Amino acid sequence: MQAPDLKWICPHCWRRVPRPLMSCISHRSRWGLVNEDTARESYLMAMQDLHADLNVAASGLIINPELPWIGASPDGVVTCACHEPGVLEIKCPFIAKDRTLNECVKDSRFCLTVTEEGVMSLKLDHSYMYQVQAQMRVAELAYCDFVVWTPQELFIQRIPFDDLFFDEAYLKVVNFIRTGILPELLGKWSTVPRLSATATSEKTPVGCYCGKPVDNADNILSCTSEQCR
Template sequence: SVVKGRRSRPSKRKIPSATFEELSPVLDTLHKHNKAVCLSGLEKYYTSHTVQSSTLPMSLACLHNTGAQSLGLTELQLHCVKYLNAAKVTEEQAEAIEVRTRLQHKSPEWYVWRAGRITASMMHAVFATTVEKPAITVVNRVCYPVNSFSNVQTTWGLEHEQDARHAYTQKMSTCHKNLQVRICGFLLNTAFPEVGASPDGLTTCDCCGKGCLEIKCPFKYRCDSIQQALDAHDKDFCLELTANGINLKKTHHFYSQVQTQVFVANAKHCDLVVWTQKDMVVIRIFPDVHFWESHLRKAQEFFQKVCLPELLGKHFSKRNAAASGHKVFPSGV
């Protein structure tokens, strides 16, 4: 068209974004082609694009040997020496496990790969117990992780995890260039595969590089501000007010958890998000090398002297069952 002797550009029509339902016929067509890996991030097509099991290592739960149950601890530990590398994984295997377990507690495989490994959430308890007489609750939670523990606190946290993640992303996007936040599965590090971690997310941005995300939604303070929670002087609350502002208590089990996540993921930091219905605070935790070295040593010793004897011969649960009259966990659990 011409306006006052000049040719004008036609106005651009705004085309609304298509909904998932409108795109479904196209996506279904793509789904028929085995190279359509772009669909692997969509829940509807996720299971068709997971890594095949032929690339996966053996589950540590499969180490159980009925004959080993008759051995004494000293003899059993000597027998376990040949299995010191049982947790070993390649980079390809670690990547496959992470992809297959991105639904975390909703995924049966998440429990399979956690069994027998010291996870980030268990690091504090493992460090606190002894390898000579380990607490049976710690042994069971490490060797036999099952989807059975649920209470109002954990339910609240799971229900509001996405709310907290969304609030975090909105807040941090304003000051971090090209921030990306994605969910992740069970992470393993080939340098110390006896240890694993499942952060609530992995983050990247142009300014800070790779990070972990850990979300906490404290049920006790769900209706309070962070300041109100601090003013309660609750020894069990994870945060404290110092001269440098609000920090995560180094004595709290969350500190062990996020440090484990940082080192397993080879991340530069972990952002701890504490979210309530009224407030949110983000605490950036950096690698604490001295802390990690001592905890990794203990975790590897626990794996060798406690996990392997339990996985092979159920030494500790068998001894506890004999003393209490309780049943031993069946093999493969």
């Protein structure tokens, strides 16, 4: 499970497992893929005068042994001679293709907002905030340069790691996996057809997720938790 999924998981429970989110690349995703390299070069040009020996290295999937349930794939790892390393996350929103960022922030679906002080920033409750916080924790880096690229503008925000934000979200991820994904993988908890309460005798022992009667209960190790079916 990778970082962008954290925002979706947190308000959900195992009873609402979704269908596959995408079966093909949408035109919005294609727009982002086509323009990502251009956005990265724009970022380097904008930041090179502010940092010594600035470099962005490509990054694949990062796995942290301390966090076995999630992985992260940032758009790069930022290094320079004047600061510690960080991750780079690039967004090329299709909604901003023909609009300015000031116009886009008026749309409640957009990732950026303008504070009371007039500062544009990433929304704290947006899925991208969950994404970059997870990337920083998995990669064990202190900041993320969050970039929003449009054909007309470039937005850059350096976001520090927030351990309280991540810890709260990760607890919900672990709970989702333990109560939703693992029972489904091991015993088809949500999808297997179940026998009705009247289909078997009350005296017939049942010790499996499937709800079918057990021939020899002595060979079954059952859970005594009230949360089990």
